[in-house]
Amino acid sequence: MLRLNQIYKVFNEGTPDEKLALGNLELQMxxxxxxxxxxxxxxGKSTLMNMISGKIxxxxxxxxxxxxxxxxxxxxxxxxxxxxVFQDPMLGTAPHMTIEENMAIAYGxxxxxGLGFGVTKKRxxxxxxxxxxxxxxxxxxxTAKVGLLSGGERQALSLLMATFTDPKILLLDExxxxxxxxxxxxxTNLTKEIVEKNQLTTLMVTHNMQQAIDLGNSLIMMDKGQxxxxxxxxxxxxxxxxxxxxxxxxxxxEKMINDRAVLI
Amino acid sequence: xxxxxFNSFESGMIYAIMALGVYLTFRILDFPDMxxxxxxxxxxxVAAIMIVNGYSPIVATLCAMVAGFxxxxxxxxxxxxxxxxxxxxxILMMIALYSINLRIMGASNIPLLSQTTIITNIQDAWAGxxxxxxxxxxxxxxxxxxxxxKTWAILIVMLVVxxxxxxxxxxxxxxxxxxxxxATGDNEAMVKSFSAHTGNMKILGLAIGNAxxxxxxxxxxxxxxFSDIGMGIGIIVIGLAxxxxxEALFGAKTIARxxxxxIGGAIIYRIVVTLALRVEFLETGDVKLITALIVVGALVxxxxxxxxxxxxxxxxxxxxxQMRHDGTLPKGREEYASVKSDL
Numbered sequence: 001m002l003r004l005n006q007i008y009k010v011f012n013e014g015t016p017d018e019k020l021a022l023g024n025l026e027l028q029m030x031x032x033x034x035x036x037x038x039x040x041x042x043x044g045k046s047t048l049m050n051m052i053s054g055k056i057x058x059x060x061x062x063x064x065x066x067x068x069x070x071x072x073x074x075x076x077x078x079x080x081x082x083x084x085v086f087q088d089p090m091l092g093t094a095p096h097m098t099i100e101e102n103m104a105i106a107y108g109x110x111x112x113x114g115l116g117f118g119v120t121k122k123r124x125x126x127x128x129x130x131x132x133x134x135x136x137x138x139x140x141x142x143t144a145k146v147g148l149l150s151g152g153e154r155q156a157l158s159l160l161m162a163t164f165t166d167p168k169i170l171l172l173d174e175x176x177x178x179x180x181x182x183x184x185x186x187x188t189n190l191t192k193e194i195v196e197k198n199q200l201t202t203l204m205v206t207h208n209m210q211q212a213i214d215l216g217n218s219l220i221m222m223d224k225g226q227x228x229x230x231x232x233x234x235x236x237x238x239x240x241x242x243x244x245x246x247x248x249x250x251x252x253x254e255k256m257i258n259d260r261a262v263l264i
Numbered sequence: 265x266x267x268x269x270f271n272s273f274e275s276g277m278i279y280a281i282m283a284l285g286v287y288l289t290f291r292i293l294d295f296p297d298m299x300x301x302x303x304x305x306x307x308x309x310v311a312a313i314m315i316v317n318g319y320s321p322i323v324a325t326l327c328a329m330v331a332g333f334x335x336x337x338x339x340x341x342x343x344x345x346x347x348x349x350x351x352x353x354x355i356l357m358m359i360a361l362y363s364i365n366l367r368i369m370g371a372s373n374i375p376l377l378s379q380t381t382i383i384t385n386i387q388d389a390w391a392g393x394x395x396x397x398x399x400x401x402x403x404x405x406x407x408x409x410x411x412x413x414k415t416w417a418i419l420i421v422m423l424v425v426x427x428x429x430x431x432x433x434x435x436x437x438x439x440x441x442x443x444x445x446x447a448t449g450d451n452e453a454m455v456k457s458f459s460a461h462t463g464n465m466k467i468l469g470l471a472i473g474n475a476x477x478x479x480x481x482x483x484x485x486x487x488x489x490f491s492d493i494g495m496g497i498g499i500i501v502i503g504l505a506x507x508x509x510x511e512a513l514f515g516a517k518t519i520a521r522x523x524x525x526x527i528g529g530a531i532i533y534r535i536v537v538t539l540a541l542r543v544e545f546l547e548t549g550d551v552k553l554i555t556a557l558i559v560v561g562a563l564v565x566x567x568x569x570x571x572x573x574x575x576x577x578x579x580x581x582x583x584x585x586q587m588r589h590d591g592t593l594p595k596g597r598e599e600y601a602s603v604k605s606d607l
Contacts, residue, residue: 053457075456075457076456076459076460076461076462077459077461078459079456079457079458079459080459082457084457086453086457090451091451091453091454092454092457093451093454094446094447094450094451094454094455095450095451096446096450097443097446097447097450101443101446102447104440104443105443105444105447105454105455105458105460106458108440108443108444108458108459108460109458109459110459113440113441113444113460114439114440114441115436115439115440115441116439116440117438117439117440118438118439118440118442118443119438161458162457
C-alpha cells in the first residue's frame with residue numbers, strides 16, 4: 001500500500017546547520033498494516049510523516065502509495081489519499097466553524113469541491129451517525145463552534161474527520177501527546193477501534209513506548225534519519241518495553257564501538 | 265436634517281457593497297488586503313471612461329467589476345505564487361493601480377454630471393412606477409412632510425442590490441467551496457490536509473472581494489457624478505469601520521448575521537459622519553480623522569466595557585466573601601451563596 005524507496009532528504013544543505021533528515025530510508029507497508037514509530041527527538045519521525053503527506057518533497061527517492069508514484073504530487077492533491085491527525089489539537093479543526101461544517105470539509109477530502117451546499121440534510125444524518133461512534137455527545141452539538149470544545153474532544157473529532165472517508169493511508173503524528181492521561185487513553189482507544197473497524201493502513205508516531213507496543217501490528221525505531229530496528233507480526237507481539245530498551249542500547253552501543261574503532 | 269440622513273442612507277447602501285468585499289478578504293480570509301484602495305478607483309475609472317465614450321452604463325459597471333476581479337486575482341498571485349507577504353502584496357498592487365487608474369482615465373478626474381449613468385437609468389425607470397408619491401405620502405402622514413426626498417429610487421434599489429449581494433455571499437460561504445474558503449482563513453494547515461488548494465482559495469476570495477469593491481466604486485462615481493484619482497484614499501478604513509461597527513452593534517454569530525451587520529455598519533458609519541460634519545467646528549476635510557476616531561472607538565469601547573464589567577463582578581464577589589466572613593451576609597443571600605460549600 002505504501003512504499004518509500006531510497007528516500008534521501010537534507011535540510012540547510014551547504015550551511016553549517018546542514019542536517020541529514022532522512023538517509024536512504026526504505027519502508028514498506030501492506031494494506032491494513034498498523035505501524036508504530038518510535039525514536040528520540042530529531043530522529044526524523046516528523047520528517048518521515050511530512051515526506052509521506054507531501055509537505056516536504058524528497059531530494060532523491062520515491063514515495064509510492066497504492067502503486068502510484070506520488071513523489072512530485074503536492075500536499076493538497078496527495079491529501080485525497082491521506083488522512084492526518086496532528087499533535088496539536090488546534091491544528092486539525094477550524095475553530096470558528098461549527099462541528100457539522102468541519103465534518104463537511106473533511107467529507108470533501110475525496111471529491112472535487114463544487115457549489116453545492118456543504119451541509120445537506122442527508123450528510124447531516126451521516127455526520128450524526130459518525131459522531132455518535134465517539135460517545136462524546138458531539139452528535140447533539142453539531143452547530144456548536146469547534147473552538148468551544150476541549151482539547152480531547154477536538155482531537156477525537158480530528159481523528160474522526162481524518163478517518164470517516166476511508167483514507168488509503170492514515171498518519172498519526174503523536175496525536176495523544178498534548179492530552180492529559182485519561183483523554184489520551186480515550187483517544188488511543190478510539191484510534192484502535194477506528195483503525196481495526198476500517199482496516200486502515202496506519203503509521204503512528206509516538207514517544208510513549210508502551211503505547212507503541214500496545215498498538216498496531218508492527219513497530220519501527222528510527223535514529224538519525226534511518227530505521228534502525230523493525231519488528232513485525234509475531235516478533236512485535238512478543239516485545240516489551242524492557243526488550244525494546246535493551247535493543248535500543250544494543251544498537252546504540254554497537255554504534256559507539258564502531259565509532260571508537262574508527263577514531264583509534 | 266432629514267434629507268442629509270436620507271442621503272447618508274443612500275450612500276451607506278452603496279458603500280456597504282464595498283464593505284462586504286472588505287469583510288470577505290479581511291474577516292473571512294484573514295487577509296489585510298490594501299488592494300481595495302486601488303481597485304475601488306479602478307472600478308470608478310473603468311465605469312467613467314466607458315460611460316463618457318458612449319457605452320451603456322450597465323456594460324460599463326459590469327466591466328468595472330471584471331477589472332476589480334482581475335486586480336484581486338493579481339494580488340492573490342503575488343501572495344500565493346510570489347510568496348509575498350499579504351500586506352505588502354496589497355500595497356504593491358495599490359500603488360501599481362494608482363498609475364493604471366490614471367492611464368485608464370487619461371486625467372485625474374472625469375465628470376459624469378451630464379451623462380446617462382446607472383443612477384439616472386434607475387431614476388427614470390422608477391419615475392414611471394409612481395411609488396415616490398406613495399412613499400412621500402407616508403412620510404407626510406408621519407409628520408416628516410417638510411423636507412421630502414426627490415426620489416426614493418436610489419435608496420430602494422441599492423438596498424435591494426446590497427441585500428441580494430449579502431444573501432448571495434452568505435449562501436456561497438455555505439457551499440463546499442465556500443466552506444473551504446472560510447477554513448482557509450481559519451486554519452490553513454487543516455484545510456490543506458483535507459485536500460483543498462488553499463492558494464486558489466485565497467486568489468478566489470481576493471478576486472471576489474475586489475470585484476465587489478470595484479462594483480461599489482463604479483456606483484459611487486455614478487452617484488456622485490465624477491470619478492477622481494483620489495477617491496480611494498482611506499477606503500480600506502471605511503470598509504473596516506463598517507465591518508467593525510457592524511460586529512460591535514449587531515453581532516457576528518452566523519455568516520448571515522455577520523454580513524447583514526456589515527451593511528448595517530456601513531449605514532451607521534455614514535450617519536455618524538454626516539452628523540459629525542453638521543457640527544459647526546468640523547470641516548469636510550476632517551472626515552478621515554473622524555473615520556479613524558470611529559474605528560478606534562469601535563475597537564476600544566467594547567474592550568473597556570468588558571473590563572469594567574469584569575471589575576464590578578470581582579468587586580461584588582470580594583464584598584460577598586467579606587460579608588460572609590463578618591457574618592453580616594443577609595440570610596436569604598447566604599443560603600444561596602453557600603450551597604456549594606455545604607455539600
